[in-house]
Amino acid sequence: MDNKDQIPSPCEWAGGVEKFEQLTDIFYKKVLQDPILEPVFRHMPAEHSKHVAHFMAEVLMGPKVYTAEYGDNALKHMVGKHIGRKLKEEQRKRWVDLLLESADEIGLANDPEFRSTFIAHLEWGTRVAVLNSQLDENPTTENEQIPEWGWGEVKGPYEVVGSLFQKKK
Ligand code: HEM
Secondary structure (H helix, E strand, C coil): CCHHHHCCCHHHHHCCHHHHHHHHHHHHHHHCCCCCCHHHHCCCCCCHHHHHHHHHHHHCCCCCHHHHHHHHHHHHHHHHCCCCCCCCHHHHHHHHHHHHHHHHHCCCCCCHHHHHHHHHHHHHHHHHHHHHHCCCCCCCCCCCCCCCCCCHHHCCHHHHCCCCCCCCC
């Protein structure tokens, strides 16, 4: 087997879909206590937290649970939820801060490699959400796939066994 087949996805490395459900569960409890974010999320449906967990896990190359829930237009549905909301940088920043606070509280994997790829996804995703929220129409086309976010430039923790500065062959 090619060695690459044994590399865990970031989702798997972090503990799978359940870990992301745990993360968003505590995160949205904080959101509803937060003066900057509460007005944005006050009408969210009860299942919102789970849906965001499923989306995040799928992006981080986990099982396609979000796609299974919404079908071929899953990405369009997700993007559509942000359209027209006119989100502000202050709200985006607080969203990221509270999510990272929640990650530490539930003991989400905190190795440099996982956190680096995770924060890169959050930076990208939240900035895209703010940009999309300024639009009045959904730019996503039919059947557009949910993006995949891998280990990126840091490679995975599988490369760091033994020594932090081990040379790659
Ligand atoms: C990586 C960043 C983000 C991800 C992965 C994400 C993911 C999602 C998903 C999957 C949904 C749809 C949930 C469903 O299917 O029912 C959603 C809806 C929503 N998101 Fe985001 N989001 C992100 C960033 C943000 C930010 C920064 C804000 C605001 C500060 C935000 C505000 C909302 C709101 C208000 C909804 C609609 C909630 C409702 O149905 O009432 N999102 N998001």
